Amino acid sequence: MERNNRGQQGPQNDNSRRMRQPRRGFNWFSLVYLILLLGLAYMWSSTGTADPLKREWIDVKENLLISGDVEKLVYVRNEHKGEIFLKQSALEKYKNLYGGREPKGGPHFYFLVSEKFDAENQLDALVESLPEANRFKVVVEEHKSYWGPIIEWLLFPLMLLLMFFFFMRPMRNMGGGSGGGIFSVGKSQAKLYEKAGSVKVTFKDVAGMEEAKVEVKEIVDFLKNPKKYTALGGKIPKGALLVGPPGTGKTLLAKAVAGEADVPFFSMSGSDFVEMFVGVGASRVRDLFRQAKEKAPCIVFIDEIDAVGRARSKNAGFTSNDERENTLNQLLTEMDGFGSNSGVIILAATNRADILDKALMRAGRFDRQIHVDLPELKERLDIFKVHLRNIKLEPGFQIDFLAKQTPGFSGADIANVCNEAALIAARKNKDVVEKQDFLDAIDRIVGGLERKSKIITPDEKNTIAHHEAGHATVSWLLPNANPLLKVTIIPRGQSLGAAWYLPEERQLTTTEQMMDEMAATIGGRVAEEIVNGRISTGALSDLEKLTKQAYAMVTYFGMSDKIGNLSYYDSTGSRDMAFSKPYSEKTAELIDEEVKRLIDQAHATALQVLTENREGFEKLASLLLEREVVFSEDLEAIFGPRKGGVDPNKLLRDEA
Numbered sequence: 006m007e008r009n010n011r012g013q014q015g016p017q018n019d020n021s022r023r024m025r026q027p028r029r030g031f032n033w034f035s036l037v038y039l040i041l042l043l044g045l046a047y048m049w050s051s052t053g054t055a056d057p058l059k060r061e062w063i064d065v066k067e068n069l070l071i072s073g074d075v076e077k078l079v080y081v082r083n084e085h086k087g088e089i090f091l092k093q094s095a096l097e098k099y100k101n102l103y104g105g106r107e108p109k110g111g112p113h114f115y116f117l118v119s120e121k122f123d124a125e126n127q128l129d130a131l132v133e134s135l136p137e138a139n140r141f142k143v144v145v146e147e148h149k150s151y152w153g154p155i156i157e158w159l160l161f162p163l164m165l166l167l168m169f170f171f172f173m174r175p176m177r178n179m180g181g182g183s184g185g186g187i188f189s190v191g192k193s194q195a196k197l198y199e200k201a202g203s204v205k206v207t208f209k210d211v212a213g214m215e216e217a218k219v220e221v222k223e224i225v226d227f228l229k230n231p232k233k234y235t236a237l238g239g240k241i242p243k244g245a246l247l248v249g250p251p252g253t254g255k256t257l258l259a260k261a262v263a264g265e266a267d268v269p270f271f272s273m274s275g276s277d278f279v280e281m282f283v284g285v286g287a288s289r290v291r292d293l294f295r296q297a298k299e300k301a302p303c304i305v306f307i308d309e310i311d312a313v314g315r316a317r318s319k320n321a322g323f324t325s326n327d328e329r330e331n332t333l334n335q336l337l338t339e340m341d342g343f344g345s346n347s348g349v350i351i352l353a354a355t356n357r358a359d360i361l362d363k364a365l366m367r368a369g370r371f372d373r374q375i376h377v378d379l380p381e382l383k384e385r386l387d388i389f390k391v392h393l394r395n396i397k398l399e400p401g402f403q404i405d406f407l408a409k410q411t412p413g414f415s416g417a418d419i420a421n422v423c424n425e426a427a428l429i430a431a432r433k434n435k436d437v438v439e440k441q442d443f444l445d446a447i448d449r450i451v452g453g454l455e456r457k458s459k460i461i462t463p464d465e466k467n468t469i470a471h472h473e474a475g476h477a478t479v480s481w482l483l484p485n486a487n488p489l490l491k492v493t494i495i496p497r498g499q500s501l502g503a504a505w506y507l508p509e510e511r512q513l514t515t516t517e518q519m520m521d522e523m524a525a526t527i528g529g530r531v532a533e534e535i536v537n538g539r540i541s542t543g544a545l546s547d548l549e550k551l552t553k554q555a556y557a558m559v560t561y562f563g564m565s566d567k568i569g570n571l572s573y574y575d576s577t578g579s580r581d582m583a584f585s586k587p588y589s590e591k592t593a594e595l596i597d598e599e600v601k602r603l604i605d606q607a608h609a610t611a612l613q614v615l616t617e618n619r620e621g622f623e624k625l626a627s628l629l630l631e632r633e634v635v636f637s638e639d640l641e642a643i644f645g646p647r648k649g650g651v652d653p654n655k656l657l658r659d660e661a
């Protein structure tokens with residue numbers, strides 16, 4: 006997949022360098038061995054010139070020592086060993102013992118005695134008894150062991166060497182894995198795809214995103230026919246930024262560009278610039294642009310650019326990261342640095358455009374921003390078609406239905422649904438994937454794995470059923486809430502029950518819609534209050550969501566009268582609200598008050614709806630207890646058709 010020609014900077018090159026690394030490590034060890042061997046050899050060579058021959062003490066005493074050939078006797082006390090040195094003149098006599106050659110130096114003989122041997126006295130007595138001419142010198146010595154000092158000597162440098170070796174090796178690997186040791190950390194980590202076709206993704210694999218595709222295709226066209234655009238005096242844009250939520254296919258689109266463009270394509274991730282060494286990021290940026298300019302015309306793709314492109318902080322010192330800022334500065338400089346017609350176009354992707362540095366987004370750098378949004382109905386349909394290409398479906402399968410069931414799903418979610426459905430069908434040993442498998446897959450992706458084995462007491466089950474029925478009733482009866490699709494009390498993942506809604510696909514949300522949704526959210530807790538007269542911990546995530554929403558309404562959207570049209574939202578992400586609140590203590594109190602008022606209001610609405618429709622609500626709860634899953638058709642049967650907003654039954658019925 007990542008095949009490239011034998012380019013200078015391609016991964017193949019990297020690999021070959023990496024392969025060499027173990028051998029380099031081995032060399033370090035062999036050096037240590039060499040030193041050890043040399044030391045040993047030196048020791049042996051310095052211990053004596055001739056190999057002394059061994060004799061028994063008796064033999065020595067009765068023959069050798071009295072012969073008058075002995076020059077000197079060295080008695081090594083701690084080794085209980087005597088070494089005998091012959092007189093120079095007597096060496097001739099002993100020649101045949103040493104293989105016919107006259108032995109040099111000494112000692113020439115040695116003998117060992119027992120520990121109890123009183124050498125000093127015995128030897129002195131022996132010497133006394135000899136005639137003057139035959140006497141010899143007696144020297145008593147104590148040998149220190151050879152090993153002690155030598156080990157002391159060698160150990161220290163050896164340890165140093167080993168330490169050096171072990172610390173250097175990980176450092177070398179930390180160089181981003183490009184190999185070549187510590188000296189190549191500054192090299193860019195970009196992968197290079199030179200020929201079209203080395204990436205298998207094409208524009209056909211990218212469904213929907215029509216506007217984005219047009220823009221991107223134009224960029225490819227710029228590189229292919231620059232004349233067409235420059236002839237009229239226009240400048241080719243330097244860069245385009247793909248912005249959108251995760252999983253919407255930004256990386257996929259860039260891959261498709263690589264697959265279709267007939268120009269070299271460098272691909273790397275923003276985090277590839279980041280390294281523990283200071284200055285590495287900047288040097289990698291330089292290296293990347295140098296390579297790119299050599300290969301121009303070409304495209305450079307930087308995925309997840311927010312890793313380096315985050316806004317430089319104003320209050321340096323506390324949260325600042327100099328290394329990242331240096332990298333970003335280098336990136337800014339490089340993007341200015343090359344002429345706009347040099348044929349290098351930068352493509353970048355992020356899902357955090359709000360935190361990117363403004364300097365990066367100004368015209369002349371990323372001239373174009375391509376927004377990739379979550380897919381809409383029609384686009385979801387197309388994405389499903391792409392991912393269902395290889396899946397064996399039951400005859401007459403309706404894809405439209407799937408698209409309708411998956412509002413708010415990203416392309417990645419849809420790919421996941423298709424895969425999960427195929428796996429579920431396979432688990433049930435089916436030959437084809439059926440509609441129900443897809444529904445199960447969607448449920449599973451939204452809510453996690455069903456946990457039918459979870460032990461729930463009948464009392465708890467009753468509470469859960471009423472809680473979920475509360476959500477369902479309130480959301481069904483309030484015209485501005487999201488219509489319910491289905492509700493279950495089968496435990497899944499962390500939750501004990503769940504309600505699925507069909508969010509309207511809208512860009513703006515009004516105060517009324519928010520209030521009605523909040524009422525539906527608190528509906529579960531209110532239901533518990535009404536039915537049991539007591540509440541449970543089951544509403545934790547509801548309350549969390551509620552509180553966040555209320556705070557957002559007051560502090561971000563200016564939806565409270567008392568605070569007015571102020572927004573403390575910080576789109577740059579550079580200010581840390583935890584440390585410096587942009588408002589006074591008095592306002593803070595007011596905000597808390599307003600949040601409480603909004604939540605109380607939602608509570609009152611839910612309470613009113615549930616008490617007024619107590620009968621239907623109870624009916625729904627018992628239906629839930631009986632069937633565990635209840636669909637919007639059942640709600641319509643109980644409460645009648647919805648009065649406002651979208652009718653989910655209509656939506657589903659359209660398709661049938």
Ligand code: ADP
Pocket residue numbers: 210211212213214249250251252253254255256257258354388391415416417418420
């Ligand atoms: P991101 O926007 O986070 O970079 P990706 O491009 O990595 O998302 O998308 C992840 C996966 O989701 C893709 O590999 C693809 O399978 C699927 N996908 C996302 N968007 C689309 C799309 N528009 N058409 C087809 N598949 C898509």
Ligand code: MG
Pocket residue numbers: 255256257308309354
């Ligand atoms: Mg991505």
Ligand code: ZN
Pocket residue numbers: 472476529530543544547
């Ligand atoms: Zn709930």
